[in-house]
Amino acid sequence: MVISRLRTSHHKNHLRQPMRLVIVQVPNRDGSRNELWLLTDRLELSADLVAVAYRYRWTVELFFRWMKSVLGARHLISHKENGVTLQMYAAMIVSLLIVIYTGSKPTVRTFEILQFYLLGWVTDDELDAHLAGLAGLKKTV
Numbered sequence: 262m263v264i265s266r267l268r269t270s271h272h273k274n275h276l277r278q279p280m281r282l283v284i285v286q287v288p289n290r291d292g293s294r295n296e297l298w299l300l301t302d303r304l305e306l307s308a309d310l311v312a313v314a315y316r317y318r319w320t321v322e323l324f325f326r327w328m329k330s331v332l333g334a335r336h337l338i339s340h341k342e343n344g345v346t347l348q349m350y351a352a353m354i355v356s357l358l359i360v361i362y363t364g365s366k367p368t369v370r371t372f373e374i375l376q377f378y379l380l381g382w383v384t385d386d387e388l389d390a391h392l393a394g395l396a397g398l399k400k401t402v
Contacts, residue, residue, distance in 0.1 A: 285312045
């Protein structure tokens with residue numbers, strides 16, 4: 262199904278790629294159902310996969326927010342699929358290395374102090390003090 266933008270003749274030629282409309286029935290808490298209209302250019306995906314991708318969109322948003330705030334990745338290095346994939350893998354590897362090294366989830370401060378340590382701006386004692394503070398937080402929580 263090819264849908265032109267807003268179904269107006271004025272915008273008819275703005276949309277270059279074919280689009281597909283997937284209508285999903287979403288249950289409400291009261292037992293009623295709402296229709297959710299999803300427009301996609303991913304024609305190879307089944308309607309079920311489009312619905313699942315939309316359902317998990319918030320998880321993706323939270324991951325990007327975390328990546329921006331904790332790892333300082335304010336923008337994507339590449340807009341091509343391979344470049345984005347590499348940047349995501351690098352972010353996950355960095356966060357897992359921080360978890361392995363510190364024993365706690367990565368925070369902005371931990372990421373900063375590790376960067377400063379690797380740059381030589383923070384001494385061993387300052388790094389140890391930060392890590393000891395993290396260990397103290399884990400014991401009290």
